[in-house]
Each structure stands twice: as C-alpha cells, then as structure tokens.
Amino acid sequence: RKEVEQDPGPFNVPEGATVAFNCTYSNSASQSFFWYRQDCRKEPKLLMSVYSSGNEDGRFTAQLNRASQYISLLIRDSKLSDSATYLCVVNTALQGAQKLVFGQGTRLTINP
C-alpha cells in the first residue's frame, strides 16, 4: 500500500462548480499535511497547509481527519485557472528525521 494515495482523476468539471479531492495516508504518526499545485510542465507550488481544525483560503478549504487518516481539498466557484494537478503531501517524523511523502496527484480540468 502506498503511503499517500490519491485518485489520479482526471476530474473534469464546469466552470463555477464545486469540486473536492480526498487523499489518504497510511502512517498514523504523520504530523503535518499540505496541498501543492502543479501546472503542466511546471514545478509544484505550495497551495496551503492543512490544519487539524480545518482551514480556508479564499475559495479553497482544506480539512484533516486524523481518525480516518485522510485530508481533503474543496474548491468552490472553480475557475479555468484552477486547472492543474493537485498533490497531497504528508510529513512524518520518525526517530528525529522528517520524511516528506508526495501523492501522485489528482488532475483537474475546469471546462468553460
């Protein structure tokens, strides 16, 4: 089983729709969580951290469910510019060393 799993998609949704992705992680010792965005043929860029209480940044909402070991990303009122691949990232500290694991990404296309 992969440490971090995402539905690769693709998700095709119309502009203005709400779309949500989930990501599951296998290591219960994981400590911090992030969503990154990667445009085609570009480098990943940090979108937002995911806090235990959930957090919102404009149209984006991230939530963490430690009991079920998953994180989610919700995009409201989607824009054409939201088309990208969204990477789930989990940071686990083991014996003093941090380990960052990336999911394979969920591809999203927003259609006009």
Next chain:
Amino acid sequence: NAGVTQTPKFQVLKTGQSMTLQCAQDMNHEYMSWYRQDPGMGLRLIHYSVGAGITDQGEVPNGYNVSRSTTEDFPLRLLSAAPSQTSVYFCASSPRQLGWQFFGPGTRLTVL
C-alpha cells in the same frame, strides 16, 4: 530574489555518461532536496541535506551523488547514466518547516 534555480533545463545523455545537475537557492534555507518525477508516480526523494556539510539518502538514491559545501548550492551528480534515469528532476529548498518546499523549475533529462 531568484528563489531556487536549476541548470540545465533540458539534457540528453548517452548511457554511461556522467553529468551534474546544478541547484542553487538564495533564501538561506537549511533544507535542500532532490526529487525525480515520473509519469504515474509521485515525487520521489533522491537525496537531501539538512545543512552545509550534511547529506543523506532518500527513497531512490542509487546512481546519484550529492554534496553540500555551501548553504546555497546542492548539485546532483549522475555517475553513469542509465535509461531508467530518464525523468524530470526537481530541486527544492525549505526553511525549518519541511513541508514548505520551494521548487526549482526542473531539469528534463533523457538518457538514450
């Protein structure tokens, strides 16, 4: 600030050749990492460094060497290129919060 820079952007090698991928950052970050990204797979960690003079292996270190003589620079050396090393290589740096990774634009490497 230039952020994280990588050179070259593209490279074609023949099997058995060696080369060095350059990475530099001007943000005074302690952590630097090298990843490879292959289709259908998440970013995989090759080597990382927690500070000048300190390096360690990641998930897929075989065939690669690194050194960190300064805070700014973190070159990745391919010792004897193999077709399996055809990939996109990303260098990243981060402050103490490891999940906040700043990526360079990537190097697309093809090994024939």
